[in-house]
Amino acid sequence: MSPRRRSELFRLAVGLAAIGTLAANAGRLAIEPADWWLIVSIAATAILALEFPLHINISAKVSVASAVFFAAVLLLPAWQAAALVGGLQAVDIGLAAIRKVRTTRERPPLRAIGINIVFNGGQAYFAALAAGAMLSLGGVSARSGLSSAEHALVLVAAAVVMYATNVFMVALAVALATARNPLALFFDTQRLVYVQFASLYLVGALAAFGAVRWPWIPVFSIIPGVLLYHSLKQRIExxxxxxxxxxxxxxxxxxxxxxxxxxxxxxxxxxxxxxxxxxxxxxxxxxxxxxxxxxxxxxxxxxxxxxxxxxx
Known part of the structure; x- marks a missing residue:
């Protein structure tokens, strides 16, 4: 089996596993009532952020949406947050494919587009679900606040888990396609931007805690995220x-x-x-x-x- 084929099978497996997990736990989405204003504001902010990714090199990019996704994990129940984050990521990949077809007039294979959509949505889903599970186990959420140093550590650990899960799945997919060490890819790819990612997760946490009192805060959380975006852009340029x-x-x-x-x-x-x-x-x-x-x-x-x- 060729390396490219192994990578495709892995990405497809991640996407199908996420879809299966979502379907098997669909009932949990309705356990807690949905705050539709919050969901819509998070979705609108995330879509806006996803439209302006910053490409570091041919295989790595940074998006301000990382802050919005972490805010969603803190504000929404774990299963709702994971479904929202995964869905938004999948929609973004689909829209990017449509824009590319319109711009280049080239029609890439539907199979390749489909695999990219389900994989990116799937890895974002699992990353958000892992972070949400850690917050739930630690009894931490934006609504409950941080009442101790242990809760602050849980918050940091959740951010690390969300970031690491997301990036490692991408690194593993690339490693399978290139016969490289996924750990080496993981550390090498993100070496340039780990400080900016940490800042984005901090922005997301502040937006989430502020949204408990002011529900419109997530919409404006894009502003400090954009400032970080331009800071990183200037550094790369x-x-x-x-x-x-x-x-x-x-x-x-x-x-x-x-x-x-x-x-x-x-x-x-x-x-x-x-x-x-x-x-x-x-x-x-x-x-x-x-x-x-x-x-x-x-x-x-x-x-x-x-x-x-x-x-x-």
Missing amino acids: LRQDGMRAMERMADEVDRRDPYTFQHSQRVAIYAHAIARKLGFTAAEIDIVELAAKVHDIGKIRIPDSVLLKPAK
Whole structure:
């Protein structure tokens, strides 16, 4: 069985398991009355947040919706929150597929779209359910408040569980497709953004506790989330600008030396292909490609009389 096929089967299994769990426990959704104003406000805020993801690299992105989803887990019963979060994530993937078809005029296989929808919805469902279960066991919710240090620890643990469950399932799916270590993927992919994710979960918790007194708070929780979004965006853009500056310096070296003209570009192409063949992550491929482009950057300080080899 090919790695891609294994990944598809895993993602399909996660989605079907989530659907089965939801169906088997459908009765629990009606145990507690639904607060429809709260559900609608959370859904509207989450959909708005999901429309503006921040792509870190080809396989990783951050969304302000993480704050909204954690607020939902704190405000709603565990089964209701999990169903809402999973459903919103699935809807977002479906809408993204529709937009891509309209923009590119390409029609990807329906099977691939379906697997992406059920997997993303499923992993979000299980992440929210795991966090909600931990909060329920610890007796913590936005309505009950934090009455002790133990409750605060339970809150932090729930955020960690929700984040880790979500990210690890994605890392495992990628690992199956690329024959990589899922733990290495987990830590490498999120190394750049763990502080921002922690901030988003903090925003979600504050919004949830505030919503107990002011039900409209979840709608406005998007504001601090957007500020965090722009903070991370500027950080990523600054990193990318630095990489582009080094690439331009390497290009200048290549242009100065006709003997090795475009040598660095050719090395970068080969390095990129080798890294992909070895199953490196997107972040690792970027680093390898950049290193290949700038490996001769030291030539920039060499005088033309030496660099241009006039005696040959």
